[in-house]
Amino acid sequence: MTGTGFPRLFAPLDLGFVTLPDRVIMGSMHTGLEETGDWARVAAFYAERARGGVGLMVTGGMAPNSEGAVLPGAAGLFTREDLANHARVTAAVHAEGGRIAMQILHAGRYAYSDGAVAPSALRSPISRHVPRELDAAGIEKQIADIATAAARAREAGYDGVEIMGSEGYLLNEFLAPHTNRRSDGWGGDFAHRMRLPVEVVRRTRAAVGADFILIYRLSMIDLVPEGQTWDEVVRLARAVEAAGATIINTGIGWHEARVPTIATSVPRAAFTWLTRRLMGEVGIPLVASNRINAPEVAEAVLAEGAADMVSMARPFLADAEFLAKAKAGRAGAIVPCIACNQACLDHTFERKVASCLVNPRAGHETELVYAPAPRPRRIAVVGAGPAGIAAALVAARRGHAVTLFERAAAIGGQLDMARRIPGKEEFEGLLAYYRRAVAAADIDLRLGTEASPDLLAPFGAAIVATGVRPRDPGIPGRQLPHVLGYVDVLRGRAPVGERVVIVGAGGIGFDVATFLAQDGPSPTTDPALWRREWGVGDPALTRGGLAAEGPRPGPSPREITLLQRKPGRPGRGLGKTTGWIHRLALQGKGVVMRGGVTYEEIVPEGIIVSDGPERADPRLIAADTVVICAGQEPERSLLDALAGRGIPAEVIGGADRAAELDAKRAIDQGSRLAARL
Known part of the structure; x- marks a missing residue:
């Protein structure tokens, strides 16, 4: 079977001057690799994905000038040295039979520098700097710099460019009344507000010639007050096509929007209804994006006529061979992206190199290598949670004889609980993948076995x-x-009452609160319910696509109070790009969250707490059930027993360090240990 299970996904696409081998774009991701200055590492990252079957990929955003850089020192294409570095990347991709486009991203008011510029001097809620309002000369400079960056991209060997016109960056800012308060020829009515992005496309096309891919990333729904209307989206799409775009890619939501758009709790293909609506309004290919993470999902989007192509980004972090496996009839062997954000987006916002929770090699292709073992050994792995499974799979891949012991009746460990949380349904797919992978590997799996x-x-x-x-x-x-x-x-081992107090507001406490606050189907599995819960409306009815009535989450079947000893707002230690989602979701359900409490005593009527180390104002919080989520400790009894017998052992995962069930660290540790055995 060679892709026949996904005929639309693997249908070639003729762009006139070039034919793409399939209907997939690897979407842009800010990996931070370019900023390391190690261009061999950058080239290896993209080459591995080209080798895995990606026909067209888009780089992370490259700044067209210093004021447009997201961060000071962000990568761009300014000098002859930059050209040579980028040429190494394009040559590596072409050597593997792939094509690559460079994204040109002007951050606008999202730039983290005092040189930020924007249509109007309005600070964004996610930036500390008030941008400078561009004058006419400044606007001309931005247009010229973007066109110059595109010409340099062609000189460096890129097959195209993507102009970033969505997510609330500069071009998107000119389009929306939310950020464009101008009254000159670049503001006011929509014909003037869309003038900048259209002129950028026109000048870019003139700079690169006719036989060069020009993708425009267009915001289909801004999800901010006073964003674009649907009529404006259509008008812009037509104007961008007329100005010379080859492909229109989809952007969803601004970075400041209070609606999640790519996190794991967002339903799969949640926004393809917008691309479907735009189909037929333009004659160039349209690309659907956001939460398309499996070949069957992508095939369905194309079969429904919702797009001509699909964009997938993080799935190619999870598995560089995603398309090759799908084409070969091995879709079940694809390592699934669970949209957790923990090692990709969280790393980006922490200024680390992006990687992947389920694939630690992503972004580390040159130093984390799973080479055949020079002297295969008999290896025992005890514990089939994330760390143990990762170690067993990598060790077996390298040729070691692996026996995997698990005292439970099934593999998965803490993942088996994570999959039960509403909004974390993707963990079920990861667990299913691990079951298949362990069964397919040459691993002796011994379930229900207590290792000694x-x-x-x-x-x-x-x-x-x-x-x-x-x-x-x-x-x-x-x-x-x-x-x-x-x-x-x-x-589900015990009944839970209608009034619940949760002791501990870390990741597990939030998960338990989410589990207990949900009544009926999870919104993640029901797009209409999810849109209602988050207040996503129709941009044809309200500007920006926010529902006029606002978010309408379903009520919690229980009264829930979430407590923590640490002073301050509960949830501050959650993921950098997802913590706000969890907090808002629970607030919408009426969950009470309190920090800085001291637990005095649990009594039949509930729990007695006081405030702070002074233990002021002791009081009873009535509860039918008290749930303890007060952290974890490493399970080291076997390790201690082995040490007592003088048997050497390596320890990984939670047994090494218990920290909020950190699957990212566990999988990374297991993989790296097995890679060096």
């Missing part, structure tokens, strides 16, 4: 990945019958 020193002594190496156990917070009254641990709750 005697059992492990004959092996050449032992890896302990026994995970964590819940921490006992030592609160008086914790043995009362209405006190439950989070494991009991998530596995």
